[in-house]
Amino acid sequence: MVQKRRGSYKKKSTGQDHVVRVRIPRTGQILGEVEQLLGDRRMSVRCTDGHTRLCRIPGKIRRRIWIKEGNIVLTEPWSVQSDKRGDILWRYTYQQAEWLDKKGYLKNLEGD
Numbered sequence: 300m301v302q303k304r305r306g307s308y309k310k311k312s313t314g315q316d317h318v319v320r321v322r323i324p325r326t327g328q329i330l331g332e333v334e335q336l337l338g339d340r341r342m343s344v345r346c347t348d349g350h351t352r353l354c355r356i357p358g359k360i361r362r363r364i365w366i367k368e369g370n371i372v373l374t375e376p377w378s379v380q381s382d383k384r385g386d387i388l389w390r391y392t393y394q395q396a397e398w399l400d401k402k403g404y405l406k407n408l409e410g411d
Contacts, residue, residue, distance in 0.1 A: 319392075319394065319395065321391070321395045321398050321399065322373060322389050322391075322395075323404070324373060324404070327375060327376070328373055328374065328375050328388065329346045329347055329348055329373075329374050329375075329376065329385075330346070330347045330371060330372070330373060330374070330399065330404055330405060330408075331344040331345055331346035331347065331352070331354075331371070331372055331373075331374050331408075332344065332345050332369065332370070332371055332372075332408050333366055333367070333368050333369060333370045333372060334351065334368065335368060336366075336367075336368060337353070340355055340356045340361055341353060341354070341355045342354055342355075342366065342387075344372060344374055344385070344387070345408065346374060346385075347404070347405065347406075347407040347408055348407070349407065350382045350383070352374065352376065352382070352383060352384055352385045353383060353384050353385075354372075354374050354384070354385045354386060354387050355384075355385075355386060355387065356386075356387050357386050357387075360387075360388075364387070364389075364390050365390075366387070366390050370390050370391070370396075371390075371391045371395075371396040371399065371405065372387050372388075372389065372390050372391065373387070373388045373389035373390075373391070374386065374387055374388065375388055
């Protein structure tokens with residue numbers, strides 16, 4: 300017997316664009332692109348300041364955030380080894396990353 304699924308898995312389009320707030324980096328925070336997943340909630344992130352950092356996902360957001368290679372993330376460098384290590388604070392959606400690119404926040408990532 301086949302069970303019927305309740306609800307719709309696709310969001311219905313109303314024909315209007317929704318306004319989405321984008322989290323902009325504050326003082327001490329840097330945008331970056333995930334280059335490689337290393338396991339154990341660690342990953343290599345190429346940041347807009349030119350450094351490649353070994354970043355981790357802190358415990359309080361570990362189960363709430365799922366990151367893949369190529370995602371744009373907001374990182375906060377550690378106070379010790381600030382050019383080599385950091386924490387990931389936020390993952391941007393595809394639409395938010397496009398907005399950041401259009402506004403010029405990601406211009407230093409295009410160097411490759």
